[in-house]
Structure formats: structure tokens, C-alpha cells
Amino acid sequence: MYSLSSIKKLAFARDLVQDKIEQINKTGLIVLHNVSFSLAAVAILFLIAFRLNDSISMSWFFMSISVAFVLIPILARKGFENTAKFLLLAYINISILILSSVFGKEMFIQAFYLPASGLAILLFDKDHQRLRNIGIGMAVLCYVVLDYVIFDSIYLTADEGIIIKWGILGAAFITTWLTFNKFSESKELAEEETQKLLKKTQSLNKELIEKKRELESNVEQLEKAKQKVEKGSKAKSEFLSTMSHEIRTPMNAIIGMTNLLVKDNPREDQLEQLEILDFSAKTLLSLINDVLDFSKIEAGKIEFENVAFNLENLLNGVLESFRFTAEKKDVPLYLDYDEDLPESIGGDPNRLTQILNNLVSNAVKFTEEGSVGIIADLTERDEDQLKIQFTITDTGIGISEDKQGEIFKSFTQERSETSRVFGGTGLGLTISKKLVDLQGGTIDLESEKGKGSTFYVELPFKTKGKAEEQRASLRNHTKEMPESLQGTxxxxxxxxxxxxxxxxxxxxxxxxxxxxxxxxxxxxxxxxxxxxxxxxxxxxxxxxxxxxxxxxxxxxxxxxxxxxxxxxxxxxxxxxxxxxxxxxxxxxxxxxxxxxxxxxxxxxxxxxxxxx
The missing domain is CATH 3.40.50.2300 (Response regulator)
Structure with missing residues (x-):
């Protein structure tokens, strides 16, 4: 695995290589390299030839220019391209000038000024037109000097030849010094940049180590915070479980005994008291359930089953649980069941019951006359899934338009006095909406003040074939099973x-x-x-x-x-x-x-x- 610094180094190296490729690919540099090394090779050949022939002592000249031609490309690579190009042209022009002077006009060495001027065109591109013209002008000037001055007017003595000789050698030494000096400066600059880069890298590494330690410290703190939150969540869960158990245990006795007393044919005055007791106990139980469910939803601990169940029986069961309360108010309950709905579907019957119970409970609670009903319609169906819309409608007090957007918020009822008159925590609709949302469904509301409310709940369900069957029980292996519970x-x-x-x-x-x-x-x-x-x-x-x-x-x-x-x-x-x-x-x-x-x-x- 590459580290970030490794990737940076690779990218930096890649950029350097790319720069070198681009430099070498420039026509002027290619020409400079080829011409310089070619002329250096030719100069060395002439050096060998003149060393073997003692009649003409020109070895000093060819030695100097061969060294110059080798060093010029090095100068160019160090970034001094134009200087190197001018030196190359200067050496070529001077070399033609000297060779022409030595061998005379008859050797036609001066003809090489033509390719020398052409070389200036090749070395400098169109963006350096001025430099190109100077290079051409240098070749023309040398030709004029050679043709009109040296050949016709100047006759060098031996002493003057020595001066020219040492002048050329001095120029070669100067070129050598200039090249190696620039090379040394580049080397020192590179070393200086390397030291800077090293110090910067060390600084970055130190900063990285500090950041790493800081990150590790933050991770450790986050881990401790996470453990603390998990511990608090566990404690909260255990508290809710314990409180649920402790409250439900006496509630079990209260509701159970109330049911038994109601069935023991009590007097009319006793029946009214038992009904109040039963209503109060069930209201308290509903509050406990709301708080527990709300806490579980907020903690993200709600999960949904996918079991097969009979939808029509479930809807009848929901209405049946409110029939006694509705009959006391002379409010009839009804169910409108779509015949296209299958007998059995797959989903979470307990959560569906909870959603419908909350909505029907409110409908019955806030309706004094008229009716309350559930309408079940099949809205969409394919091979594996179906969508069902449940419409819960009532003719109760209704909800004003400005409050309809707030009604699904926690602890919210349409008016503050509503909770005092009708009771409740205001969590029922909040829980219902969250349960619907978590199952990928929708819940909507239509209401008019004084004319009742209609809630639309659309939920997805599985077809029975794609649902898990209810958990199978272990069979009782007695030899003969009774036909009723009597005697069991x-x-x-x-x-x-x-x-x-x-x-x-x-x-x-x-x-x-x-x-x-x-x-x-x-x-x-x-x-x-x-x-x-x-x-x-x-x-x-x-x-x-x-x-x-x-x-x-x-x-x-x-x-x-x-x-x-x-x-x-x-x-x-x-x-x-x-x-x-x-x-x-x-x-x-x-x-x-x-x-x-x-x-x-x-x-x-x-x-x-x-x-x-």
C-alpha cells in the first residue's frame, strides 16, 4: 500500500521525467545535441589525423573545440539553452574562420557558413525570431570578415598566430570554466533544495506524528464516549425493561380482576365503577406503551416481522376492541374491505395493529356523533409485493388547517385543552407516523374543523408466499387431544x-x-x-x-x-x-x-x- 508521501514522490518523479521528455522533444535541443556531439566526433578524428601528421600543427585547435562541443549540451541541460546555442554557433563560425585562414581560400571551407546560418534557424524556434536572426547575422558577419578582410588584407605573422592560438585556447578554457561553474551552481542549488525538502519532510513527518497522536487521542476519547453512550443506552434499556415489568405486574392484576368482576354479573352501580376502573387501567397501560415505543423508535431499536396473517380478521379485531367504547357514545363502527385483497398477506401484524389502534382510538375519542370506519383498498400488486391503503375516517371535531402540519409532532395535540378534555400524551400519531415511515409507507391527513378527519395510510406488504409463516409450535404428544379446554x-x-x-x-x-x-x-x-x-x-x-x-x-x-x-x-x-x-x-x-x-x-x- 502506498503512503501519501510515496504517492507525492511518485507524482514528483513522474513530473520531472515528463519535463525532461518535453525538453528533449524540442527540435532546437535535438539539433543542438546531434550537431554538438557530431562535431565533437569530427574534431576528435581531425585531432588524431593532425597528431599523426607533424607537418601541420593544428591538434591544439581540434582538442579545444572537441571539448567545447561536448560541454555545450551539458550547459543546455542545466537550463542555459540559449547560451549553449549561441556558444555552439560561435564555435562553428570561429572554427570555419580559423580553418579557412589556415588552409586558404582555395579549400572553400568558407562555404560552411551557409549550413551555419541554416543551423541558426533550426536551433531557435519561431518564438525566438530575434535570436534566430542574430545567429544568422553572426554567420554572415564572419563570412564578410573572412572574405573581405582576412583573405585580402591580413597576413598573420608567427607571433600573431600564437596570439590567435592562445585566444582560442583561452575561449575553450573559459567555456569549460563556465560550463562546470554552472554545473557546480546547479549541483549546490539541488543540494540546497534537497536539504530544504528534507527539512520540510521532517517537519511534515513531525506534524503528521503529532496529528496521528491527536487522532489516536480523539479516537480513544470517542471510544470512551461511545462506551459511555452504550452503557447509558443499556442502562436506559434495562431501566425501561425493569419499569415496564414492575408497572405491568400490578396492572395485570388490576385489568385481570376487573375483567373477572365484570363477568360476575355486578350491580348497575358496580358495573359503572368497574368500567371506570377498566378504562383508567387501560389508559395507563396505553401511556406506558407509548413511552416505551417512543423510546425504542428514538433509539433505533424497532425491527419489523414478516409473517403471514389474515388481514380481515386483524381489522375486525381492531374495531372490536373499541366497540364497547363506541357503543356507549352511540357511534357505529364499520369496515369496508376490498374484495380484491388476498385472504392472507405477509408483514408485521403487531405494528399494523398498533398504527390502526392509535388512529381508530383518536377517531372514537374525538367523535361524539356520526360514525367511525376503516376502509381497506388494494392499490398496487405484483408477484411478490402489494400495497394497501387504509382509510380511517370519523365525523368528530376535526383538525384546523393551520394545525394539521403539527399534529404528527411529539407531544402535540390540536389544542392544549384537548389533552385535558380527552386525555393522552400526544405520542400516538407521532409513533404511528414513524412506524409507517420506517416500513416505507406514507401517512396523510384530510380534515375540516367540526366535520371530522380522514387519515390515509399506505403500506407495502409481501404476498403470503414470500412471507415467513408464523413461528411453528412444538406439538403436544399426548395420545388423545381433548375437543375443548375443559379437563386440560x-x-x-x-x-x-x-x-x-x-x-x-x-x-x-x-x-x-x-x-x-x-x-x-x-x-x-x-x-x-x-x-x-x-x-x-x-x-x-x-x-x-x-x-x-x-x-x-x-x-x-x-x-x-x-x-x-x-x-x-x-x-x-x-x-x-x-x-x-x-x-x-x-x-x-x-x-x-x-x-x-x-x-x-x-x-x-x-x-x-x-x-x-
Missing amino acids: KVMLVEDNAINQKVMIRFLEKWDIEVILAENGRQAVEKMTEISAVNLVLMDLQMPEMDGYEATRRIRKLDNKYKSDVPIVALTAAALKEVKEKVFASGMNDYLTKPFNPPELHKKLEYYILDKT
């Missing part, structure tokens, strides 16, 4: 004395024989001692041994009729983690306290009578 045996595992009495009263009312165990340890012992029972109602939080451990031990019994007995959890904690733990321990189902007697009876029928 149920073990009640419950440590709370009040809840024991409430549950026993209901079970005995249905002619069920009850075997009581006050904790998990007693339940396991009694299961080994008595004959098989039809079902076990198992509390979860008990002394000595909780319901989870008791269930695991029952499932390990050698007697298959006993180990496969259906076990239904009795839980006051309505949290998802508790439900998952219930099924993980081997229980078949759960019943939330305070339990609804009809729901308890249905579960008993399902696991005792239907699972044959």
Missing part, C-alpha cells in the same frame, strides 16, 4: 401471589386444571414428577431459577411428551430483546402482561386444540 392441564409458573390468583381464576373459569409452580426450579421438579401437561404458562423473572433456564431444562427431559410441551412466556417486558431471548430459550410463544383474556384463550386453543 396447564402448569402456571408464577412467583407473584396476586398474579397467581388472577390467572388461576381465569383458567378455572374455562374448566382448566391448574398446577402451580412458584419458580422455575419448582416447575422443573413438578414436570419430572407429574404426568404430562397440555401447556406451560411460564413467567420470566422469578427467584431461584428464571423462566429461561427452567425452559431449557424442561426441553432436555428424557420424556418426549414432557420435553415437547408448548411453553408460552408470561412477560411484563415488551422489549424486542426479551422476545428474542424467549424464543432462543426454547419457548413457543409469549403473552404480554397485562394479558388480554380473549388473547390468552386463543393461544390456549391454538397450542392445545389446533396443534393436533
Whole structure:
């Protein structure tokens, strides 16, 4: 893996290479390199030839210009391109001038001024037109001097030849000094830049190390903060679970006893008091459920099931739960069910019930005359999925237009006095909207003050074939199953004395024989001692041994009729983690306290009578 600094180095090196390629690809530089090295090679050949022939002493000249021609490209590579080009032209022109003077006019060496002037054109591009003209002018000037001055007027003596000789040698030395001096300056500059780059790199590394330490410190602080938040979240979850359990346990006794007393043919004045008691208990339970659900939604702990269920039965059940309250107000309830809807669909029936309960509850609460209804329409369908619109309509007090945008916000009702008159936390619609949104649905509202409200809820569902079937129960392997609950045996595992009495009263009312165990340890012992029972109602939080451990031990019994007995959890904690733990321990189902007697009876029928 490349580090950031490695990538920078690679990019820098790549840029340098690209720059060199671009420089070499310039026509003037190519010509300069080729001409310089070619002339250096020619000068060396002439040097060798004249050294072998002592008659003409020109070796000093060819030695000097060969060195000059080799050094000129080096000067160009160091960035002094124009200087190198002028030196090349100067040496060529001077060389032609000297050779012509030595060998005379008859050798026609002066003819080389023509390619020398052409070379100026090749060395300098059109962007350096002025320099090109100077180069051409240099060749023309040398030719004029040679033709009109040297050939016709000047005759050099031996001493003057020595002066010219040392002049040329001096020029060669100066060129050499200039080239190596510039090379030395470039080298020193490169070393200086390298030192700067090194110091900058060290500074950056130091800064990077400090940033890394700072980042590690921040990560450590974030980790601690995360652990603190998780600890707080866990504590909050445990607090909610504990409070839910502690509040629901007495609520179970209150609602259960109220149900029993209502069915014992009370006097008219007693019935009214029991109805008030039942209404108040259910209102308190609704508030507890709202707070718990709102906390779970805010914490992101809401998950949805995908099980097959009968939609029409669910809708009838929702309306049935409000029928008693509606009948007291002479408000009829109705269901309009689309015939195109399938009998069974896949989704989360509990969350759908919760959404509809909130909406129908408000509709019944705020309607004094008229009617309340649910309309179910199939709006879209394909092979795997379908969409259903639920329309909940009422003829109640309605919602003013300026308040309709606020009605789905937390703890909001249309007027502050509404909560005093009708009660409620104002969380019901907030929870419903969040549940709808989380499932990819929509919820809309139409209302007119004094003329009622209509809520539209559209939700996606799976077709039955794509839904998971309800969790299958373990079959009871008794030899012969009874045709009714009468005479069946149920073990009640419950440590709370009040809840024991409430549950026993209901079970005995249905002619069920009850075997009581006050904790998990007693339940396991009694299961080994008595004959098989039809079902076990198992509390979860008990002394000595909780319901989870008791269930695991029952499932390990050698007697298959006993180990496969259906076990239904009795839980006051309505949290998802508790439900998952219930099924993980081997229980078949759960019943939330305070339990609804009809729901308890249905579960008993399902696991005792239907699972044959």
C-alpha cells in the first residue's frame, strides 16, 4: 500500500521525467545535441589525423573545440539553452574562420557558413525570431570578415598566430570554466533544495506524528464516549425493561380482576365503577406503551416481522376492541374491505395493529356523533409485493388547517385543552407516523374543523408466499387431544401471589386444571414428577431459577411428551430483546402482561386444540 508521501514522490518523479521528455522533444535541443556531439566526433578524428601528421600543427585547435562541443549540451541541460546555442554557433563560425585562414581560400571551407546560418534557424524556434536572426547575422558577419578582410588584407605573422592560438585556447578554457561553474551552481542549488525538502519532510513527518497522536487521542476519547453512550443506552434499556415489568405486574392484576368482576354479573352501580376502573387501567397501560415505543423508535431499536396473517380478521379485531367504547357514545363502527385483497398477506401484524389502534382510538375519542370506519383498498400488486391503503375516517371535531402540519409532532395535540378534555400524551400519531415511515409507507391527513378527519395510510406488504409463516409450535404428544379446554392441564409458573390468583381464576373459569409452580426450579421438579401437561404458562423473572433456564431444562427431559410441551412466556417486558431471548430459550410463544383474556384463550386453543 502506498503512503501519501510515496504517492507525492511518485507524482514528483513522474513530473520531472515528463519535463525532461518535453525538453528533449524540442527540435532546437535535438539539433543542438546531434550537431554538438557530431562535431565533437569530427574534431576528435581531425585531432588524431593532425597528431599523426607533424607537418601541420593544428591538434591544439581540434582538442579545444572537441571539448567545447561536448560541454555545450551539458550547459543546455542545466537550463542555459540559449547560451549553449549561441556558444555552439560561435564555435562553428570561429572554427570555419580559423580553418579557412589556415588552409586558404582555395579549400572553400568558407562555404560552411551557409549550413551555419541554416543551423541558426533550426536551433531557435519561431518564438525566438530575434535570436534566430542574430545567429544568422553572426554567420554572415564572419563570412564578410573572412572574405573581405582576412583573405585580402591580413597576413598573420608567427607571433600573431600564437596570439590567435592562445585566444582560442583561452575561449575553450573559459567555456569549460563556465560550463562546470554552472554545473557546480546547479549541483549546490539541488543540494540546497534537497536539504530544504528534507527539512520540510521532517517537519511534515513531525506534524503528521503529532496529528496521528491527536487522532489516536480523539479516537480513544470517542471510544470512551461511545462506551459511555452504550452503557447509558443499556442502562436506559434495562431501566425501561425493569419499569415496564414492575408497572405491568400490578396492572395485570388490576385489568385481570376487573375483567373477572365484570363477568360476575355486578350491580348497575358496580358495573359503572368497574368500567371506570377498566378504562383508567387501560389508559395507563396505553401511556406506558407509548413511552416505551417512543423510546425504542428514538433509539433505533424497532425491527419489523414478516409473517403471514389474515388481514380481515386483524381489522375486525381492531374495531372490536373499541366497540364497547363506541357503543356507549352511540357511534357505529364499520369496515369496508376490498374484495380484491388476498385472504392472507405477509408483514408485521403487531405494528399494523398498533398504527390502526392509535388512529381508530383518536377517531372514537374525538367523535361524539356520526360514525367511525376503516376502509381497506388494494392499490398496487405484483408477484411478490402489494400495497394497501387504509382509510380511517370519523365525523368528530376535526383538525384546523393551520394545525394539521403539527399534529404528527411529539407531544402535540390540536389544542392544549384537548389533552385535558380527552386525555393522552400526544405520542400516538407521532409513533404511528414513524412506524409507517420506517416500513416505507406514507401517512396523510384530510380534515375540516367540526366535520371530522380522514387519515390515509399506505403500506407495502409481501404476498403470503414470500412471507415467513408464523413461528411453528412444538406439538403436544399426548395420545388423545381433548375437543375443548375443559379437563386440560396447564402448569402456571408464577412467583407473584396476586398474579397467581388472577390467572388461576381465569383458567378455572374455562374448566382448566391448574398446577402451580412458584419458580422455575419448582416447575422443573413438578414436570419430572407429574404426568404430562397440555401447556406451560411460564413467567420470566422469578427467584431461584428464571423462566429461561427452567425452559431449557424442561426441553432436555428424557420424556418426549414432557420435553415437547408448548411453553408460552408470561412477560411484563415488551422489549424486542426479551422476545428474542424467549424464543432462543426454547419457548413457543409469549403473552404480554397485562394479558388480554380473549388473547390468552386463543393461544390456549391454538397450542392445545389446533396443534393436533
